[in-house]
Amino acid sequence: MRESTQILVIGGGPAGATAASLLAREGFQVTLLERDRFPRYHIGESILPSCRPIFEMTGAWAKVEAHGFRSKGGAFFQWGPEEWEVRFTDQGTDNVNAWQVIRSEFDQILLDHARELGVEVVEGVGVRELEFDGDRAVAAQWQETKNPEVGGRIAFGHVIDASGRAGVAATRHLKNRRYHDVFRNVATWAYWKNAKPLGKGPDGAIAVCSLPNGWFWAIPLHDGTLSVGLVTGRDLFNDSRARLDGDIQAVYDEALAQCPTVLEMLDGAEQVTGMKTEQDYSYTAESFSGPGYLLSGDAACFLDPLLSTGVHLATYSAMLAAASLSSVLRGEVTEAEAWRFYDTVYRHSYERLLILVSVFYESYRGKEYHFYNAQRLTADERDQLHLQDAFDRIITGIADMDDAENAYRLVQEHLKGGTSGDPNPLNNLNRVHEMKASPFMPENAVGGLYLVTEPRLGLATGEAPAAG
Numbered sequence: 001m002r003e004s005t006q007i008l009v010i011g012g013g014p015a016g017a018t019a020a021s022l023l024a025r026e027g028f029q030v031t032l033l034e035r036d037r038f039p040r041y042h043i044g045e046s047i048l049p050s051c052r053p054i055f056e057m058t059g060a061w062a063k064v065e066a067h068g069f070r071s072k073g074g075a076f077f078q079w080g081p082e083e084w085e086v087r088f089t090d091q092g093t094d095n096v097n098a099w100q101v102i103r104s105e106f107d108q109i110l111l112d113h114a115r116e117l118g119v120e121v122v123e124g125v126g127v128r129e130l131e132f133d134g135d136r137a138v139a140a141q142w143q144e145t146k147n148p149e150v151g152g153r154i155a156f157g158h159v160i161d162a163s164g165r166a167g168v169a170a171t172r173h174l175k176n177r178r179y180h181d182v183f184r185n186v187a188t189w190a191y192w193k194n195a196k197p198l199g200k201g202p203d204g205a206i207a208v209c210s211l212p213n214g215w216f217w218a219i220p221l222h223d224g225t226l227s228v229g230l231v232t233g234r235d236l237f238n239d240s241r242a243r244l245d246g247d248i249q250a251v252y253d254e255a256l257a258q259c260p261t262v263l264e265m266l267d268g269a270e271q272v273t274g275m276k277t278e279q280d281y282s283y284t285a286e287s288f289s290g291p292g293y294l295l296s297g298d299a300a301c302f303l304d305p306l307l308s309t310g311v312h313l314a315t316y317s318a319m320l321a322a323a324s325l326s327s328v329l330r331g332e333v334t335e336a337e338a339w340r341f342y343d344t345v346y347r348h349s350y351e352r353l354l355i356l357v358s359v360f361y362e363s364y365r366g367k368e369y370h371f372y373n374a375q376r377l378t379a380d381e382r383d384q385l386h387l388q389d390a391f392d393r394i395i396t397g398i399a400d401m402d403d404a405e406n407a408y409r410l411v412q413e414h415l416k417g418g419t420s421g422d423p424n425p426l427n428n429l430n431r432v433h434e435m436k437a438s439p440f441m442p443e444n445a446v447g448g449l450y451l452v453t454e455p456r457l458g459l460a461t462g463e464a465p466a467a468g
């Protein structure tokens, strides 16, 4: 282990591996510490097409494409009485833009790729705590996961905390992680063999099917298993669990019995794993950056998995972090300027998706249903269009709410069958991505900065470079 490094990355998931890869490509010295030894299990198997351009940037896309993951043609949603599909393939082509992945394999590809690009990757070593000089993060105390008595210190110029839900900086030092009450959900899931294909929607689609009290995902994986998970409110989950003698399997089975689409897929199938469970997973840190450090991916914020946005946000924020830090290290911008850009742009993306998920839950209107809680939140907000009130903690640091408000209004119009006459909120997912104030556009500059990939990944100031 080095005693010092220019950049330390904590965590080797999609956010850490992507940030480290991009920074190594820019010629910086990067050390990445990963607590586990890969391959390791992880949930989050359904990937969005937006990851593709970022993996093309790191050079990992060809490896992901060649691996043999289950191609994902899109998503099939059965939400209340409605059925919708979203297609991910390029118009008029069979181009695959997204995958359903076994995360142990996927994450290993990304981490090995970072290593090949020159990142010093050390597995089986966790960061126990950060050291600060005043407000500035300057070093990390590490320890071996298997032999905690073996440890040491590594000094750094900058650190990117990509430690996922563990969130070393946010939970141990900054204490600035806030949970979203309306999304206090629980997910419980298992894997099945010999399931039938969905039989509708795009080839290899994720199926998302609502229940009176939650929803199920069904994700086909390339080892022939089907990942089937239940998402429900924490209180409802706890009530059911208490009623069923604490048996999580019984809670899951009872919910499955109310989900004909997934039941049909599981007819004759065999559950080949026990239940896995995660809870309270929608949160955001009040700040994503500070002197010497950036938080990326789940270490910064996490959104209910309804729209499979986790890996997208992880890799997108990693790209923003790498660009911001690269420009700081090259002396092109100050840390304060770059961090402001990073915080604002990442928060915009997160929040836009948060709004969309809220709207989506709201569209399922039955008051007796669990998601009426989410509906109440958005209805209050919509009336006033003062997103600040309920989303106060989420939006700390956002300079300009106009964007988010516009996105919200447009989605609302669509929901009401407004301008497009299309009541399907899912058709707005792509539009919301389009509506995103692209950080690549000079006209969307944040604090006078926008993101460039040529000639180097970084932040540019002022006018856009002349075409050609």
Ligand SMILES: Cc1cc2nc3c(=O)[nH]c(=O)nc-3n(C[C@H](O)[C@H](O)[C@H](O)COP(=O)(O)OP(=O)(O)OC[C@H]3O[C@@H](n4cnc5c(N)ncnc54)[C@H](O)[C@@H]3O)c2cc1C
Pocket: 010, 011, 012, 013, 014, 015, 016, 033, 034, 035, 036, 042, 043, 044, 045, 046, 047, 048, 125, 126, 127, 128, 162, 163, 164, 165, 166, 167, 168, 187, 229, 278, 281, 296, 297, 298, 299, 302, 305, 308, 309, 310, 311, 312, 314
């Ligand atoms: C129920 C559920 C379903 C989901 N479904 C989807 C989905 O379908 N699609 C999707 O895109 N996303 C999904 N997600 C979200 C997805 O799992 C995450 O958003 C994604 O993994 C975030 O990537 P990351 O790199 O930020 O964090 P992670 O992938 O969690 O990686 C963080 C890494 O940091 C390491 N680490 C932690 N602490 C330390 C430490 N102290 N020192 C060193 N290393 C450390 C961990 O071992 C881990 O490898 C789902 C999440 C849940 C809870």
